[in-house]
Amino acid sequence: MDKLDAPVSTFLDQILSDVADELSSTKARRPAHEVRTMLGDAPPPRDFHGALASGFGLIAEIKERSPSVGPMRAQNVADAPAAYEESPIVRAISVLTNSLHFGMSIERLAAVRAQVSRPVLRKDFILDEYQVREARAFGADAILLMANVLDAPRLAGFYDLARELGMEALFEVHVEEEIALLPPGARVVGINSRKFKSASGFVGATGSSSKDFTLAFDAFDIVEKLPSDALRIAESGLSPANLALARERFHAALIGTSLLRDEAGIRACLGQFEAALAVPQAE
Secondary structure (H helix, E strand, O other), X not given: OOHHHOOOOOHXXXXXXHHHHHXXXXXXXXXXXXXXXXXXOOXXXXXXXXXXXXXXXXXXXXXXXXXXXXXXXXXXXHHHHHHHHHOOOEEEEEEEOOOOOOOOOHHHHHHHHOOOOOOEEEEOOOOOHHHHHHHHHOOOOEEEEEOOOOXXXXXXXXXXXXXHOOOEEEEEEOOHHHHOOOOOOOOEEEEEOEOOOOOOOOHHHOOOOXXXXXXXXXXXXXXXXXOOOOEEEEEOOOOHHHHHHHHHHOOEEEEOHHHHOOOOOHHHXXXXXXXXXXXXXXX
8 A cells, every 4th residue: 555545543543542452451450250240239320311301511521631632730630529519510420531541540430429429421432341341330320432433233232231231321423424323222412522533633642732623613513413312412622601502402511621621720610601501591
């Protein structure tokens, strides 16, 4: 193959390769039979779908860093579980469990869940049934399933397993073509405005940036194409200033970086989101 004709390696390709390596190490350290045994001691699942259906609110995230912008503010991360638990607009909590790119772990998810009463989403690049069972074993109430990572059979198979274990799934799409891959029973579907297949722009992989160059808000325009009976989630890049846009068309918004990097502190930032949602919707 001519070098000019070779496929462009995207940052998503690198992340998935790293996730596969990390997963192999985890399986060696904690074999599948141990995870299955742990399932018997897992705390009862909380209703992720029901929490999001209760009225527009946030899925508030916890992560140490992001490949798109770099480190979060340490104090915000430390304060996040208590702040989210106190907030009247936080419906659920998203916890990253990837180590290399987000500085987190499945053990961190278990620790966060023990501190809160909200349902907890395992946000990671799920590639294997092992990760689905591992999520429930450590207390996750829902998992992220990405249509730009998984084909239709695996999306359906992992969802069936998640439901069998008592969990929900947040299906994630980026473009209209991915919607067709979702199983007919998908109940929660998010649109991520982040361009994970971009070959550049992930400055946080090696440094820090005040601006996220990987966002494309026109992705949200496919919202009317989502399954009509599914809860619709707006993901990535939202702030108090543009939350009204999401509120008009979605059932919830997944917010991470805005909360976790705010220099005034996470509670102050949550207060801005709460104020934005206190404004009556236009008729």
